[in-house]
Amino acid sequence: MTERNDADFHWPARDALETWTTPERLARIDAVLRKRIVSITTVFEDVFDPHNIAAGLRTSEGYGLHDIHVIQNQFGIRSNSTVAKSADQWLEIHAHSSTIAGVKALKEQGFSIWVSDLQATQALTEMPLDPRVALVVGNAKVGISEEMRALADRRYILPMYGMVQSFNLSVALAISLEQLVPRRRAELGGWGDMPMARMWPLRQRWLEFGQRHPEALRRGVQQENQ
Ligand SMILES: C[S@@+](CC[C@H](N)C(=O)[O-])C[C@H]1O[C@@H](n2cnc3c(N)ncnc32)[C@H](O)[C@@H]1O
Structure with a gap:
């Protein structure tokens, strides 16, 4: 520590x-x-709903993250300002034109790609903390792309116990951040790493x-x- x-x-x-x-x-x-914290980053893969992006930006900023990556295979970044509460003004948002381009840029910066995926079997809490982690959330309709699955370093599931099949993507992100960021903060003695x-x-x-x-x-x- x-x-x-x-x-x-x-x-x-x-x-x-x-x-x-x-x-x-x-x-x-x-x-x-x-x-x-700059050793953890949020990645939205082709998320089209501005409310979800805005909620994800607000949550990421609230957890003290700084860099956000937006992969725009089909959908450009659109955020709802009422939901975002100006979170975007405190963040750096990096846009990528495709999944491959986004993952390549992140890997070049030393990030491991951790993908939240309903088809995964491992829980995030069981995964050893990599030095730099990019948390990926997928599109509300189709989820994570096959390309992203193939490029992922780790894929995790957030266990669910009810009848619904998935969490809203901004909720899945919030749960993931809660399971991950406190572990990193503990390593850093409560401080950040920018x-x-x-x-x-x-x-x-x-x-x-x-x-x-x-x-x-x-x-x-x-x-x-x-
Ligand atoms: C509404 S879900 C997508 C549902 C989509 N029909 C599917 O099959 O993936 C949106 C995104 O939130 C994340 N997500 C939601 N619930 C999750 C869970 N229980 N475990 C892991 N990721 C989850 C995933 O990144 C997913 O792509």
């Missing part, structure tokens, strides 16, 4: 926009960034949200300090 102490953590510099941010918002931004090289520019961007002229504010503070 990697223990990281508060006292060990420092941002590389002071951002002038901190002056224009309330202490509460600054503390929130910093806490969220430090708990951001490298500083990503966290720092992201923090600069998040500090700009809601500011009309962030660059002018930054210049003003720098001039005052000269």
